[in-house]
Amino acid sequence: MNFKKGLAIGLAALGLSMSAQAAEINVGGVVWDPDSVNSFPAAEDFFSSGNIxxxxxxxxxxxVNGFGIFDQFNSDVNNVNSFCPGCELTFTFSMELVDFNPIAGNMGTFEFKNLAIDIxxxxxxxxxxxxxxASEGTLWLSLLADTNLTGIGTNLGTGSDxxxxxxxxxxxxxxxxxxFDTNGEAGGSDLVLSSSFQxxxxxxxxKGGFELTGNSIPEPTSIALLGLGLLGFAAARKRKA
Structure with missing residues (x-):
């Protein structure tokens, strides 16, 4: 078998291996499948939700200080036992109120700055x-807002918001x-947060709920495997020569 043919076969095998690995990602015991087909935009491969x-x-x-727990990862239903078997994924956050702005009646808009989230x-x-x-365990992901958190609501600033x-x-x-450091969202952000409260x-x-969406990327080991494969073929060719 000549080198070019061997290299092509090897790269194909590595490609299949990388595809298989990309089908399921495991970081710190948290597992998700970026190829899962669920109710999130086709342009994104990650969806999660939970309560706040x-x-x-x-x-x-x-x-405002808050906390919560995830109950869905790339699934349309609660799937804690599959994405975090034997563990839990929780978070804390803080942000500062910029202002409430009345619109009509008891309705208004709100804006918060300096949103920081630790998962x-x-x-x-x-x-x-x-x-x-909610703040126990290993820091899994730390996030800072690129934009102020803005939205609309009723009875803002009353405690019954x-x-x-x-x-x-x-x-x-x-x-x-x-x-998750993909820069795949508007303005080069990594993830989009949508939340509700009542x-x-x-x-x-x-209390409320949230959705966190975006893209996740394969683990660095996939790239390392490709590099090792190419080095192996190069070494084999050198020995044959």
Whole structure:
């Protein structure tokens, strides 16, 4: 077998291997399939959702602190047992109120700045709906907002707020950073956050839900395998010569 033919076969085999690896990604025990077909945009390969609890803001400069847990990863239904077997994926966040702006009646818009989110994977699951238990484990992904979180709602600044908002986020750290640092969203952001809130959380907190979408990329080991394969073929050719 000549070198060119051997190289072509080897690259094809490596390509199949890389495709198989890309079909399922595992980072710190959190597993997801970027090829999964679910109800998220075709241009993206990652969708997640879960619940949120946060304190209300009443005036400009107020700090909102919140926390929550993921219950869906690239799935249309709750699939915690498959994407985080034997673990839990929780998060904490903070942001500062810029302003509430009335529109009509009890409706208005809102804007928050300096949104920061830390996501943790904990292999000793003990989340009980508190800030403390949401921040345990290994830092899995750290995110900062590229845009202010803006949205619309009712009864804003009353403690009985209801609304929805969104922001673009960039990856700044965590063990899964290399999988989500894609710059694939508008303005070079990595992920898009959409969230909702309403009264009814424990201890006077607001409760709500969120969706985090974007793209994830194959683990660096796939590229390393390709490099090793090419080095192997080069060495074989040199020995034959």
């Amino acid at each position: 609890f946060e304190n209300a803001a009443f005036q400009s400069g107020d700090i 943790f994977v904990d292999h000793n699951p003990n989340y009980v709906g508190t800030q403390a238990t 209801t609304g929805t908002g969104s922001a673009n986020l960039s990856v700044v750290g965590g063990i899964a950073a290399s999988n 009264p009814g959380g424990p201890n006077g907190l607001l």
